[in-house]
Amino acid sequence: MAKSLFPQEMLSSASGDMSPDAIATKLSYFELQLHNLHWGTKSYAEHQALGGLYDAVFDFKDDIIEKIMGYSGTRAKIGNVGQLKEYSPGASTQVVGELITFAKQLQNYGASNNMPDIENVAQALSGTAAKTKYLLTLS
Secondary structure, X not given: OOOOOOOHHHHOOOOOOOOHHHHHHHHHHHHHHHHHHHHHOOOHHHHHHHHHHHHHHHHHHHHHHHHXXXXXXXXXXXXXXOOOOOOOOOHHHHHHHHHHHHHHHXXXXXXXXOOHHHHXXXXXXXXXXXXXXXXXXXX
């Protein structure tokens, strides 16, 4: 398995810490990492696919965090997202795969915390990422 694109400090809690702050930070990291890869590619198809996904992650992030705050009655804040990785071949597919994995963790978080719409939104995020994974095969 390839080394994760997540900064090490986020990786240590990548599966375990699903607090509102950790979710906000991880979604922000995905958005920024996807944007950075979008700028770094020289493939038009990859550029377009990543552009659509980082826009979607931005929208999902706001929707997810506001719903979690409503369900839980707590406020969330974005922590340090760490250093972004530079573009390299295969990095786009890897980050999209990690986003799909995170969406599943988010779906499980919603299920275990009685937040049914978080489950739904996480499934939609996973589907959007899966479509992008396909689109990346066209570059």
